[in-house]
Amino acid sequence: MIGQRKDINFIASYHREKTVDRPRLRRRAAYIAPLAGICVVLLAVFAVLQIALAGKNQQLDQLEGYIDRHMPAYEEALALTAQRDTLAQAADALQASAQGQAAYPTLDQELFGKVAACTDADFTIQSYHYDGVTLQLGAKAASAEVMPQAVQKLRDTGLFYAIDYTGYNSAADGSYTCTIGCALYAAQD
Numbered sequence: 595m596i597g598q599r600k601d602i603n604f605i606a607s608y609h610r611e612k613t614v615d616r617p618r619l620r621r622r623a624a625y626i627a628p629l630a631g632i633c634v635v636l637l638a639v640f641a642v643l644q645i646a647l648a649g650k651n652q653q654l655d656q657l658e659g660y661i662d663r664h665m666p667a668y669e670e671a672l673a674l675t676a677q678r679d680t681l682a683q684a685a686d687a688l689q690a691s692a693q694g695q696a697a698y699p700t701l702d703q704e705l706f707g708k709v710a711a712c713t714d715a716d717f718t719i720q721s722y723h724y725d726g727v728t729l730q731l732g733a734k735a736a737s738a739e740v741m742p743q744a745v746q747k748l749r750d751t752g753l754f755y756a757i758d759y760t761g762y763n764s765a766a767d768g769s770y771t772c773t774i775g776c777a778l779y780a781a782q783d
Contacts, residue, residue: 701729705753705778712747716740720771729754731774738762738770745774755779 701724709731713719717740721732731748735741745759758775765771 701778708751708753709748712744712751717744727777728758729776729778731776733772733774734765735762735770735772738764741770741772748774748776753778 706722709719716736718734719731720734721730723730723732733741733744735744741759741762745757748754749757754776756775756777758777759772762770762772
C-alpha cells in the first residue's frame with residue numbers, strides 16, 4: 595500500500611461545474627464592502643497627504659534656493675557685524691581709558707608754578723617724580739627750620755589733599771635734604 599500511486603485527473607476537476615452558494619457570497623460581500631470603503635478612504639487621504647507633501651517639498655526647495663542665493667550677503671553682514679562689535683569694544687575701551695586719564699590730576703605749568711612759588715633762596719626743589727597719584731619732591735634747605743615752613747607753604751597752595759613729610763637728613767655741606775610726598779587731587783571737570 596505504501597508504494598501505490600493514486601492518479602488525479604486535473605482537467606476533469608477543472609471542468610466540473612461548481613456550485614455557487616449565493617447567500618454565503620453575500621455575507622462575504624457584507625464584510626468586504628466596509629473594508630474596501632475604508633481602503634478607498636485611506637487611499638484618498640494618502641493621496642491628499644502626498645500632494646500636500648509634494649507642495650511642501652517644492653516650497654522647501656524654493657526656500658533653500660533663496661538661502662543659497664543670499665548666503666554670501668548674510669555672511670558678509672555677519673562679518674561686518676563682528677567688525678562693528680570689535681570696533682565698538684575698542685571705542686569703549688578708549689573712552690574708558692580717556693575717562694581714567696581725565697581722572698588723574700593734570701601736571702601742568704600752573705601746578706609747577708605754584709610749587710616753585712613755595713621755594714626761595716633757603717629752600718629749593720632738586721627733583722620731581724610722579725607715580726600717577728603722588729608727586730614726590732626732592733628738596734634741599736639751608737637750615738632745618740626752613741623745611742617745616744616750606745611744607746606748610748605747599749599745604750597752603752590747596753593743590754594737595756595730603757602731604758607726607760617725615761623729616762630730613764643733614765648733608766656733609768651743612769644743608770638739609772628731604773623727600774616730600776604730595777598727593778594730588780583728582781582732576782575736576
